[in-house]
Amino acid sequence: MDQFIQLTVDALTLGSVYALIALGYTLVYGVLKLLNFAHGDVFMVGSFIGFGVLQLLGGTTDPVVPIWLLLVTITVAAMAGCAALGVVIERFAYRPLRDAPRIAPLISALGVSFFLANSMQLLFGATPRNYDTFDLANASLYTRGFNIGNVHVALLRIITVVAAVVLMFVLWYLVNRTRTGKAMRATSYDREAAAMMGIDIDRVIVFTFVLGSALAGAAGVLQSLRVPTTVAIGFVAGLKGFTAAVIGGIGSIPGAMAGGLILGCAESYAQGYISTKWSDLIVFSILIAFMIFRPQGLLGRADIRKV
């Protein structure tokens, strides 16, 4: 039972990070019908921005600001940096190809992903960067928290999950309760019709990239608080985020959240009960099964194509 609780806690932390990445995929796919392969690398860049700002603020051993402000600052900085990166990628790599055949922006996205990963390696090398959160205020992020039975739930995990939930709520509010969000939904439903109704499509798309990339940046920091980051994490993180988006139904925002949690659970239980080595295999097999038997995902709507 203790193991089960422990694995569930793991699943929630993993799942919330996956859900944040998945939201970026889903948003962009919903509006542009484009698989943004570079999204995983935006996540990676976010984790590095977080690391850089953390060092500027004195690192974890000797921070110049209180802990809560430190955590908020690095997250916000990573979100802002990634949002800017997302806008640049959209403007220069995807916008010129918006009316090209479907395969063209996909290949361009592959190029962007490859370019980002290797640029980061050029500038910062391949060595892992550790946030060293253990040093922060005598490891209080790890020792504090609460217990369920014999299982200790560290404060760091609580922060990760709460931060992810807050961000998702903000996203839900932006998409469902603001004018821009309405424009986004309209564009996602039918881009041409939306344009004819006077919606500025370019603005909506830029806004979508800002939202998605900022979430990826936040996810990058949240993930790196627990796990050291390297320039190579983008590829697999992107695959997992995408898996989560597909399981939930790509294009659907609640679907991405659900997909992230399901993926987190699958991975965590597979690691705990079956084998650490083969957990990736299980995760990807689930994805391929979903792709083949229910491509619209759990909460997505099946596409009916009119000719």
Next chain:
Amino acid sequence: MSDSTPHGLHEGPAVGQDEWVARHAERTLLRGGPLGTLEQRLRRVPWWAWLILFIAAFSLLPVFEQSGYVRRVSFDTVLYMLLALGLNVVVGWGGLLDLGYVAFYGIGAYAYALLDSDKFGIHLPTLVAVPLIVAIGAIVGLLLGLPSRRLTGDYLAIVTLFFLQLFQTITTNGDSINGHNVTGGPNGILRVDPLHLFGHDLAVQHGGVFAVSYLYVALGVFAIVFVALRYVNESRTGRAWRSLREDPLAAEAMGMPVNWLKLLSFGFGAAVAALTGTLFASLSASVFPLTFYFVLLITVYTMVILGGSGSQAGVVAGALIVGPMLEVLRDASKSRVVFFVALVGGLVLFSRRSRGLGIVALATLAVGFALHAILGAIDSSWIAGEHQGGFAGVVDHWVVAPAHLARWIQPASYIGLIAVVLLVTLVQGRLRLVLLVPTLYLAAFVWENVMLAKPEPARYIVLGLMLIALMILRPNGLLGERRVEII
């Protein structure tokens, strides 16, 4: 997508081409003058003559160049050409985005390593093993194609990408499947047999130098694959693939077996990749999981896109350019030559459109020398960095290279360069020309001080950039088929 690549001057308009557009392009293409006549003469040379000429030229290479390094690079280039030909079937003809392609290359290599090594003590004769492996590749390809029955476009791309990831997971963790060591894990499989043809083991080394025999075997395989695929493309199936690529829905409405065609193109691509894998494994005498990963995938895609997907000659040309280019970029002194040749070549190419570029080039030169002199006068350590290799004499007086780079300079100059390049693409007219001067100089500075020090990421950055720029500026590559969308 408008361009002026000639296609099928003496055939009718291709599938998906509007007749009027084709005729118009034809008229604008038939240039007058001696060059135009030469062009039309060359166009009349049949394809097999070109192929024979190409293979003959390639086979003469080891006669003139004795170094084992050059031979090895040319062998690798032939492998790249084969891989590009196979990918061309799926991407160029079938129009399907297959991101698991290099996994089939890996499957071929691993299958050969398992069937012809001490690993399990199996030593199948080459002439049995290779056809068997090609068949295995084709069957796995057909199986992977199965999802494409329900999935289209992006979804298919991602399923194939996951297939690549699965292949990675299985090969890296395959050293303990139920306690059996099957794939050797990250350590791979060593001591793989060389090819055995006509009663001889083909030795990899001959007197300490890379033996030429593998190059000739690879060239022979290349010729066979090229011709075979060419006939496939001209067959009923090939025409059906093209119609599938242009409009799957219309093809289906015409009664084409769309799903079977997709499976078939996957199968063909996979078979070629697996065949190439056997060549690779037998030559390297070892296989490791990480050879068959994202980097190789991007490399082969760049070749196909650069050469022009859909055109066999094109993708071969792409492989001929990209393969050696990656090799040259490994070496700092040679890669500088490539960089400056590309820079000057680009300026000359675009100067047809704008006279100002000549002035820009001169201004950049002047700015460089001036900056170098001024900074040198202020603090001589700012220009004390060492330059080696080609053009070193000129570069020494032109590009600023500090003896010790402050830590912030590298990221700042690199990101600054990206920013100005993007800015240049945004502005127009005279402003663009003015901005080009600092951009070019900054590019040279970054190349000398940041990129040359780390060839590994630097050459992949070049690949990634090529892929993006090609998709935007010239999606049909050098020799690709022009595609006109009829709405």
